[in-house]
Amino acid sequence: MTGTxxxxxxxxxxxxxxxxxxxxxxQRAVLADPTMRFEGEPGEDAAMExxxxxxxxxxxxxxxxxxxxxxx
Amino acid sequence: xxxxxxxxxxxxxxxxxxxxxxxxVTRPAGAQVAQVDVRxxxxxxxxxxxxxxxxxxxxxxxxxxVEWLDVHAGYxxxxxxxxxxxxxxxxxxxxxxxxxxxxxxxxxxxGGAGVVRRDxxxxxxxxxxxxxxxxxxxxxxxxxxxxxxxxxxxxxQYARGFDxxxxxxxxxxxxxxxxxxxxxxxxxFSKSPDRASRAIDLDTFQVAWTQAWTPVFATQMVLTGGxxxxxxxxxxxxxxxxPAGQDALENHPENRARGALSLxxxxxxxxxxxxxxxxxRFYRDTWDILGETVELEFEKYLTQSLRVLARGRxxxxxxxxxxxxxxxxxxxxxxxxGQYWSGDRELSPLSSFMVGGRVLWGLHGxxxxxxxxxxxxxxxxxxxxxxxxxxxxxxxxxxxxxxxMAMVGSLGIxxxx
Numbered sequence: 001m002t003g004t005x006x007x008x009x010x011x012x013x014x015x016x017x018x019x020x021x022x023x024x025x026x027q028r029a030v031l032a033d034p035t036m037r038f039e040g041e042p043g044e045d046a047a048m049e050x051x052x053x054x055x056x057x058x059x060x061x062x063x064x065x066x067x068x069x070x071x072x
Numbered sequence: 073x074x075x076x077x078x079x080x081x082x083x084x085x086x087x088x089x090x091x092x093x094x095x096x097v098t099r100p101a102g103a104q105v106a107q108v109d110v111r112x113x114x115x116x117x118x119x120x121x122x123x124x125x126x127x128x129x130x131x132x133x134x135x136x137x138v139e140w141l142d143v144h145a146g147y148x149x150x151x152x153x154x155x156x157x158x159x160x161x162x163x164x165x166x167x168x169x170x171x172x173x174x175x176x177x178x179x180x181x182x183g184g185a186g187v188v189r190r191d192x193x194x195x196x197x198x199x200x201x202x203x204x205x206x207x208x209x210x211x212x213x214x215x216x217x218x219x220x221x222x223x224x225x226x227x228x229q230y231a232r233g234f235d236x237x238x239x240x241x242x243x244x245x246x247x248x249x250x251x252x253x254x255x256x257x258x259x260x261f262s263k264s265p266d267r268a269s270r271a272i273d274l275d276t277f278q279v280a281w282t283q284a285w286t287p288v289f290a291t292q293m294v295l296t297g298g299x300x301x302x303x304x305x306x307x308x309x310x311x312x313x314x315p316a317g318q319d320a321l322e323n324h325p326e327n328r329a330r331g332a333l334s335l336x337x338x339x340x341x342x343x344x345x346x347x348x349x350x351x352x353r354f355y356r357d358t359w360d361i362l363g364e365t366v367e368l369e370f371e372k373y374l375t376q377s378l379r380v381l382a383r384g385r386x387x388x389x390x391x392x393x394x395x396x397x398x399x400x401x402x403x404x405x406x407x408x409x410g411q412y413w414s415g416d417r418e419l420s421p422l423s424s425f426m427v428g429g430r431v432l433w434g435l436h437g438x439x440x441x442x443x444x445x446x447x448x449x450x451x452x453x454x455x456x457x458x459x460x461x462x463x464x465x466x467x468x469x470x471x472x473x474x475x476x477m478a479m480v481g482s483l484g485i486x487x488x489x
Contacts, residue, residue, distance in 0.1 A: 060332025
């Protein structure tokens with residue numbers, strides 16, 4: 001319980017710190033560049049996620065989608 | 073393969089959206105009317121006895137009939153051929169049976185819509201997948217908003233999967249040690265008395281926080297949680313569980329809760345027009361698997377329309393609580409290894425390295441002009457990656473598998489009309 005409270009306190013602190021960031025709209029040209037997008041190339045990323053999820057036990061951190069067994 | 077009524081309805085619906093988008097029947101709005109993305113990914117894992125080849129062609133079409141609305145639809149197939157050892161034996165067994173050849177095709181249809189209103193967006197997506205031994209349906213909802221002059225973005229996602237897998241028709245009261253594996257997908261999802269369909273419920277929750285800290289530095293933190301319930305094993309695989317060689321259908325727990333925390337940072341290096349990305353992911357689940365991932369990426373513009381990306385990834389995981397390479401040691405029936413058994417190498421302790429890259433070439437016309445006379449933008453990508461897995465405690469009857477090196481190639485073309 002204490003650990004959960006600490007985790008959420010830390011998350012709240014991190015989120016609040018976002019308000020301190022002052023990147024003005026006219027300074028956002030680089031941030032809007034495709035190389036700075038976290039989602040990358042959606043089709044390619046989804047295909048790689050599919051491969052990796054069938055070759056290891058971990059998941060998460062990417063897109064949320066389902067479908068398919070990967071039994072083989 | 074028999075197409076179900078649901079399958080036909082979904083196919084008809086998606087076909088209509090695809091046709092609308094491609095023909096540009098939707099009302100032109102602003103500069104963009106539709107995007108078409110065609111991609112093919114090839115996965116090849118060579119081996120003397122148990123190779124695997126998967127080809128995944130995919131097409132996605134999106135259209136914006138009005139400025140605040142996006143509709144999209146997609147189709148992809150997994151065309152799988154290969155061979156696998158159907159019975160997992162540990163080092164104490166000295167016989168390896170011949171690998172069984174298999175081939176199958178998975179079809180998946182996706183469709184959805186999204187609305188954007190000022191700084192907020194909402195997307196709803198549906199997917200339907202079918203293959204000879206597995207049916208899946210899923211719905212996902214994504215909502216997000218920007219805060220603090222668009223420097224902070226929060227996105228929430230929830231996905232629910234309603235899947236069904238084909239197994240042999242054992243009674244629930246049958247002891248796990250008496251259950252048998254499927255020998256083929258023949259008669260699956262029919263009324264055949266020797267086949268059964270078992271449900272798998274999948275719930276996934278995700279929160280993503282993306283933050284711009286400076287004009288060239290941004291971070292993203294993603295917290296993912298997942299719940300799986302139902303038949304979570306491989307219906308084709310059995311495991312030797314007794315010294316005399318008796319085997320039984322793989323027996324995994326019916327519930328699994330999973331959690332992951334991912335952190336990524338991106339920095340744009342202006343003097344060389346390149347972006348560097350570093351990422352880490354921590355994973356844990358109730359099967360006691362701990363996983364860590366480290367990723368590095370470097371993407372550079374060679375010219376205004378050509379950029380190259382190099383990437384590397386290291387992954388490490390511990391084994392599931394009930395994992396063993398050999399279950400013939402007389403484990404207690406109520407202990408994790410006596411109660412459950414697995415032949416799934418993805419539940420064994422392992423690590424993997426992946427290195428690769430991608431080349432992207434993009435063209436977009438000047439304002440008012442079009443590329444090749446019809447497109448606002450054209451983009452071609454080609455990627456290649458090598459994945460090497462180090463299995464620390466997995467053998468086929470004491471012999472190390474030779475299918476631990478995989479190659480992934482992809483080619484994609486996207487046009488915006």
